[in-house]
Amino acid sequence: MMKSIIAASLIIGLFLVACAQPKSNNNTASVKKKMTPKAVNVNLENAEEATFGAGCFWCIEAVFEELRGVISVESGYSGGFTKNPTYKDICTKKTGHVEVGRIVYDPDIISFETLLEVFWTTHNPTTKDRQGADVGPQYRSVIYYHNDTQKEIAEESMKTVATELWDDPIVTEISPLINYYPAEDYHQDYYALNPNYGYCTAVINPKMEKFRKRFADKLKGAEPDQSSALPPILDEGEYNELNDKESYVIRQKGTERAFSGAYHDNKKEGIYICRQCNQPLFTSEDKFDSGTGWPSFDDIYEAGAVDELRDADGRRTEIVCGNCNGHLGHVFRGERMTDKSTRHCVNSASLDFVPMVQ
Ligand SMILES: [Zn+2]
Numbered sequence: 001m002m003k004s005i006i007a008a009s010l011i012i013g014l015f016l017v018a019c020a021q022p023k024s025n026n027n028t029a030s031v032k033k034k035m036t037p038k039a040v041n042v043n044l045e046n047a048e049e050a051t052f053g054a055g056c057f058w059c060i061e062a063v064f065e066e067l068r069g070v071i072s073v074e075s076g077y078s079g080g081f082t083k084n085p086t087y088k089d090i091c092t093k094k095t096g097h098v099e100v101g102r103i104v105y106d107p108d109i110i111s112f113e114t115l116l117e118v119f120w121t122t123h124n125p126t127t128k129d130r131q132g133a134d135v136g137p138q139y140r141s142v143i144y145y146h147n148d149t150q151k152e153i154a155e156e157s158m159k160t161v162a163t164e165l166w167d168d169p170i171v172t173e174i175s176p177l178i179n180y181y182p183a184e185d186y187h188q189d190y191y192a193l194n195p196n197y198g199y200c201t202a203v204i205n206p207k208m209e210k211f212r213k214r215f216a217d218k219l220k221g222a223e224p225d226q227s228s229a230l231p232p233i234l235d236e237g238e239y240n241e242l243n244d245k246e247s248y249v250i251r252q253k254g255t256e257r258a259f260s261g262a263y264h265d266n267k268k269e270g271i272y273i274c275r276q277c278n279q280p281l282f283t284s285e286d287k288f289d290s291g292t293g294w295p296s297f298d299d300i301y302e303a304g305a306v307d308e309l310r311d312a313d314g315r316r317t318e319i320v321c322g323n324c325n326g327h328l329g330h331v332f333r334g335e336r337m338t339d340k341s342t343r344h345c346v347n348s349a350s351l352d353f354v355p356m357v358q
Pocket of ligand 1: 321
């Protein structure tokens with residue numbers, strides 16, 4: 001069995017894994033404002049599943065469990081014909097099964113496309129029935145789709161993403177999920193529970209290092225890079241078209257009715273930008289529930305994002321977009337109504353919302 005191989009074959013395995021790295025990706029954009037997601041807010045009703053074979057299932061589980069939006073990964077066997085196979089059965093290479101990771105994920109946080117990108121990057125889809133030193137049909141590269149949409153996305157991703165990453169022809173199989181069986185309990189969370197085991201230190205650790213570097217902004221607890229999702233900031237003459245309500249609020253300094261706007265109750269993670277010019281103004285991290293019926297933020301996106309203007313009567317302080325001077329609302333300080341000492345009280349009509357990069 002490959003998982004109890006002797007030191008010499010571990011070295012060969014390492015060599016093979018090291019040779020099997022896809023082309024590097026130097027696409028690193030800068031992050032404007034720190035935006036650390038809170039504990040992953042998972043909507044279980046929305047959860048979807050993805051099942052991949054990519055060599056040893058300990059590796060698959062270790063990789064995918066670190067991604068933000070992934071709820072759980074179960075090691076299992078799929079695609080064969082033997083009922084209730086054991087690990088020992090699988091190792092005979094005669095059951096037709098593949099070692100797979102069955103991933104439960106929140107599609108609002110991570111897309112199937114992103115899971116596929118990770119899949120193509122973290123194993124070698126060009127070697128038939130083999131991953132490094134692990135050889136046999138149980139290690140073949142396979143995407144077991146759960147529905148037709150996944151099938152289409154997988155086929156497209158194989159043609160585009162995978163062929164861009166790898167020079168040799170892709171041998172990955174794309175098949176419907178059939179005959180899935182969870183693996184024995186001792187295979188679950190194997191890497192997390194046995195990080196010092198020989199196979200883990202020799203084969204999985206180097207793989208995890210490269211994976212964490214390449215997908216740094218997609219890991220649990222990491223800072224996602226939002227900048228690429230933001231539309232360009234517009235100058236005068238190019239402003240977004242406004243409807244009557246937006247124009248009344250932004251240009252005539254009007255106020256929308258409390259609880260009537262689109263964002264007072266929005267709890268999604270992302271960035272609030274100016275409706276008129278796309279200037280980033282606030283993030284979901286700054287937002288809190290003030291109970292007023294207007295979106296409320298205790299901080300701004302970055303210095304200069306918002307300008308403050310004292311009302312003529314000196315009683316209130318108006319806030320306007322730092323780029324286009326469009327009216328946003330007012331800022332209040334030292335209030336006792338909430339535990340926040342600063343409240344930027346903003347009209348939803350002045351805002352657009354850009355959800356966190358998936
Ligand atoms: Zn603006």
